[in-house]
Amino acid sequence: MENPDFTGIIPILVTPFDGQNRIDADSLQSLIEFNIDAGVHGLGIAIGSELYKMDAAERDEILKLTVAAVRGRVPVVMNVSAQGTDLTVAQARRAAELGADALMLFPPSFMPTGPDSGADCFEAVGRATPLPLILQDVVQGPIPAAMARAVLAHCPTARAIKVETMPTVSQVGAMAAQVADSLTVIGGLAGTYMIEEFRRGARGTMPFCSQPAAFVSVWDHLLAGDEAAAREVFDREIMAVNRLGAQQHDLFYHVHKQMLVKKGVIARADVRAPTALPDRITQGEIDALIG
Known part of the structure; x- marks a missing residue:
């Protein structure tokens, strides 16, 4: 796909698993159609996909399945973050071979080595593949505006930055003031502050x-300048889900997968270990929310 600009709604796919803890290809295809039918502007495979719990073969499998199901209708973004520059580059090359339209990564963070080495990692990926690159600013691997500008100076494939360090609203504002002329600034954290970030x-x-x-509806209202309508949809359909998902540990996986099962989109709501299973009260809250 030529030159995606990464504006709009780019959901991160959860990974449906079957009863044997394998990727459920049929449910994944159903999930992709559910999102494309809703009018999303791209699809991502990342932390929200439990990608960090997958071995190399499974990473290949989910990307191949997604690319085949999408059929070029929207850009497919693959997260290639790793704890070493060479490994990140290898994963980026593999993602390109398997048909990803764009890459996303945060700097190696297990052993912090400063912003220069983080910028070097992005630059190495930019040299290794021509795919457009989304920088991911996360708590464990923050990307300050100065680092983003350093990456831009040496990595022409950088196209966007996903801001997820707290407090995200002010961080988005500061980042946009510094780099919005060169990078599309996008939000994460389940879209919880998308209206405030848009402003x-x-x-x-x-x-x-x-x-x-629901997210596409909010987005369309924002583009139309109707913030009141955007807020009404967000508060009615999204806010309670995001509040519950952020309540504890990795509860968001259980909430979103159970919602998708309830809607008939995927077959099972299994979350791979390690995970914090909802306790009785929390499961009751999920049941009450999704009906």
Whole structure:
């Protein structure tokens, strides 16, 4: 896909698993169609896909399945973050071979080595593949505006930055003021602050994939300048889900997968270990929310 600009709604796919803890290809295809039918502007495979719990063969499998199901209708973004530059480059090359339209990564973070080495990692990926690159600013691997500008100076494939360090609203504003002329600023954290971030210069978000139509509706209202309508949809359909998902540990996986099962989109709501299973009260809250 030529030159995606990463504006709009780019949901992160959860990974449906079957009863043997394998990727459920049929449910994944159903999930992709559910999102594309809702009018999303791209699809991502990343932390929200439990990618960090997959071996190399499974990473290949989910990307191949997604590319085949999408059939070029929207850009497919693959997260290639790793704890070493060479490994990141190898994963980036593999993603390109398997048909990803864009890459996303945060700097190696297990052993912090400073912003220069983080920028070097992005530059190495930019040299290794021509795919457009989304920088991911996360708590464990923050990307300050100065680092983003350093990457831009040496990595012409950089196209966007996903801002997820807290407090995200002010961080989006500060980042947009510094780099919006060169990078599309997009939000994450399940799209929880997409309206506030939009006011401050964000031009897209990466939510979970369980409510694509609601997020697209909010986005369309924002583009039309009708913030009141955007807020009404957000508060009615999205806010309670995001509040519950952020309540504890990795509860968001359970909430979004159970919603998708309830809607008949995927077959099972299994979350791979390690995970914090909802306790009785929390499961009751999920049941009450999704009906």
